[in-house]
Amino acid sequence: MSSHDFGGLWTAQKLDILREYLEFFPIALGGRFKLVYIDTFAGTGKCTIKTGPDGKETIEGSATIALNVARPFDEYFFIEARRKHVRALRLLKDGHPLGDRVHITHGDARQCLTGVLARHDWKASRGVLFLDPYGLQCTWDMVKAVASTKALDVFFLVSVSGLTRQAATSAAKIDAGKAAALDRFLGTSEWRTALYKPPATLDLFGDEQQLTRDQGTDAIIQFVQERMETTFPMVKPPVVLRSQNGAPLYALFFAVANPHHKARELADKVVKTILNKLR
Numbered sequence: 001m002s003s004h005d006f007g008g009l010w011t012a013q014k015l016d017i018l019r020e021y022l023e024f025f026p027i028a029l030g031g032r033f034k035l036v037y038i039d040t041f042a043g044t045g046k047c048t049i050k051t052g053p054d055g056k057e058t059i060e061g062s063a064t065i066a067l068n069v070a071r072p073f074d075e076y077f078f079i080e081a082r083r084k085h086v087r088a089l090r091l092l093k094d095g096h097p098l099g100d101r102v103h104i105t106h107g108d109a110r111q112c113l114t115g116v117l118a119r120h121d122w123k124a125s126r127g128v129l130f131l132d133p134y135g136l137q138c139t140w141d142m143v144k145a146v147a148s149t150k151a152l153d154v155f156f157l158v159s160v161s162g163l164t165r166q167a168a169t170s171a172a173k174i175d176a177g178k179a180a181a182l183d184r185f186l187g188t189s190e191w192r193t194a195l196y197k198p199p200a201t202l203d204l205f206g207d208e209q210q211l212t213r214d215q216g217t218d219a220i221i222q223f224v225q226e227r228m229e230t231t232f233p234m235v236k237p238p239v240v241l242r243s244q245n246g247a248p249l250y251a252l253f254f255a256v257a258n259p260h261h262k263a264r265e266l267a268d269k270v271v272k273t274i275l276n277k278l279r
């Protein structure tokens with residue numbers, strides 16, 4: 001299988017959370033629904049992470065983790081844009097006892113996701129969907145499409161470093177490309193007023209170009225949380241995944257698309273325990 005080098009210890013933490021939830025989900029819901037696992041940025045099934053200045057370790061990626069849970073899902077859908085990674089996923093499928101449950105889509109998740117979601121009757125199916133891009137490759141349209149199933153639980157990895165790179169501290173430094181990337185990712189341009197404020201010394205009629213964003217990451221993470229809450233009936237405060245020197249890199253959100261209170265309560269109880277281990 002081709003190697004896929006990315007991430008660090010935070011990648012292992014993210015995948016441990018996913019693994020724990022995927023172990024729980026089919027036990028809680030199996031028998032009553034068809035169960036699907038959808039991996040929207042599927043990778044290769046393996047990842048080689050940096051464990052220190054010179055250290056590396058190869059661990060199971062999300063696709064392998066999902067296939068190896070004790071009580072498997074009925075169907076697996078992997079979407080992946082990179083040809084080399086798709087080849088690795090095909091090898092994983094061919095060599096796995098559950099390979100005939102696996103469907104691989106080679107393409108851009110931004111275009112393919114709605115087609116994959118449309119293959120299911122969401123009244124009779126439930127599932128877990130993982131949105132795990134490297135950076136800001138997701139669009140808010142994808143997030144909305146997941147929510148519209150009213151059936152999926154979703155883990156959404158949000159690149160905090162990606163967002164802060166686009167949302168420059170000074171509003172004057174946000175060019176059209178950066179603004180468009182933020183609009184696409186967040187599904188709104190309200191981040192301009194929510195995140196950028198005049199300096200304390202400037203009166204209300206001051207120069208708009210002097211608007212600045214707080215340098216920390218709390219406000220930007222809170223803004224994503226609020227966006228998620230406009231779209232899903234339940235959203236947990238994210239686990240912030242940090243680099244070895246403590247810098248926030250990613251925020252891992254968990255949301256439930258099913259508005260039924262029983263679905264929310266069940267997911268909430270379990271995911272709270274899983275996420276709290278890392279808070």
Ligand SMILES: C[S@@+](CC[C@H](N)C(=O)[O-])C[C@H]1O[C@@H](n2cnc3c(N)ncnc32)[C@H](O)[C@@H]1O
Binds near residue numbers: 109137
């Ligand atoms: C962070 S990795 C995913 C890792 C995977 N979840 C795992 O645990 O092994 C992101 C993956 O998304 C793929 N990718 C990047 N842009 C994409 C897009 N627009 N559509 C689908 N896949 C994409 C990359 O090739 C890469 O394999």
